[in-house]
Amino acid sequence: MKGTCPCGGVTVTVLRKPEFLNSCNCTLCFRLGGLWGYYAPSEVTVEGETKAFIRDDIEQFLQTNFCPTCSATVSWTSLKPYDRMGLNMRLFDPDELVGLPIRFPDGRADEGEGERPPARHEEVLFALDAPF
Incomplete structure (x- = not known):
């Protein structure tokens, strides 16, 4: 599978x-707009560049990587030894993602900011006509 940022300056292959x-x-994650798929860095x-x-407002444990031309978020990688990275699957053709389960972890609750409505925690399947 190949994904690209909007300007084509960065290509990702898995x-x-x-x-x-x-x-x-x-x-x-909410502000970056990522829809993460997880892979071993290898x-x-x-x-592309x-x-x-x-972030400097919390413990530094990861970095996000983006295209310097169009600013599209490409991935997150760990600053500490870790066997996975997050890849922004929004760079890929949506047809390639159809049927994959989407999980909605409550990262804000982990940050102490409260929970999402419970319905958002249920897993759904990626669809081209999804309302999100």
């Missing part, structure tokens, strides 16, 4: 679909 998609509502090939953003 050999398989992720097991599921993750739509986290923590303050970082499973992902990124071509990316820039990194590391």
Whole structure:
């Protein structure tokens, strides 16, 4: 599977679909607009220049990587030894994601900001006509 940012400056290649998609509502993920698929870093090939953003208001444990031209979020990678990374699956053709389960973890509750409505915690399948 190949995904690209809107300007085409960054291309991401993986050999398989992720097991599921993750739509986290923590303050970082929500603002980045990522729909995460998880891979071992060795499973992902990124071509093109990316820039990194590391939050300085919390413990620094990950960086987000984005295209410097169009600002599309490409991935997150750990700053500590970790066997997975998050890849923004919104860079890929939606047809390739149809049928994958989408999970809605409550990242804001982990941050102490309260819960989402319970219905959002139920897993759904990715569909081209999904209302989200």
